[in-house]
Amino acid sequence: MAGAPDTRVDDYIAALPSWQQDICRTVRRLVHEADPEVAETIKRTRQPYFVLEGNVCALLATKDHVNVFLYDGGLAPDPQGIITGGTTNSTGRTVALYEDGPFDEDALREIFRAVIADNRAGGWRSIKKRASLGE
Numbered sequence: 001m002a003g004a005p006d007t008r009v010d011d012y013i014a015a016l017p018s019w020q021q022d023i024c025r026t027v028r029r030l031v032h033e034a035d036p037e038v039a040e041t042i043k044r045t046r047q048p049y050f051v052l053e054g055n056v057c058a059l060l061a062t063k064d065h066v067n068v069f070l071y072d073g074g075l076a077p078d079p080q081g082i083i084t085g086g087t088t089n090s091t092g093r094t095v096a097l098y099e100d101g102p103f104d105e106d107a108l109r110e111i112f113r114a115v116i117a118d119n120r121a122g123g124w125r126s127i128k129k130r131a132s133l134g135e
Contacts (some may be wrong), residue, residue: 006040009048016061019099023066024048024059027097030105031056034112054119056112066102068095068108080107083086 009131013024026050029036031050036053048059070076070083082104086093095111097103118124 002004004039006042006048008046009040009044009102011072012042012046012048013057020061020066023097023103024061026055026103026105027059027066027068027108030109031112034109052116054123056115056119065096065098065101068097069098070094070111070115071124072111072115072118073128074123075118075127076111078107080104082107082111096108 004122005056009028013021013028016022016024025092028048034056035052038050038056041049042076043049049067050058057071058069060067060069067085069092070077070086073088073091074089082095083093095108108127116125121127122130
């Protein structure tokens, strides 16, 4: 069922330090607020992914931050400037969230909404292809 918590994602989060757990739980809440139909899964053996008609985002905790991978082909607008990496990547970008760093929840939720809208419109690859054809 879309939107239902995946216990494997719970397990991934539970194994992290408390500050990373807090960040991951907040990101999880925001992606579900962006669209309640988002589903959770595990890909690449243990990495939490949030999907709806394609990948929306994934989480990866590192030693000093949590990466939120955005699977948007660079299409989702970032008016608040929260994207921290992958700006020249053709498939996705990242938002690095640190223990004591700023975290604009509204901006991240809006990016999730844009990625989901693009997924529902056929996905970023399809959108870029149509744009290159002048459609």
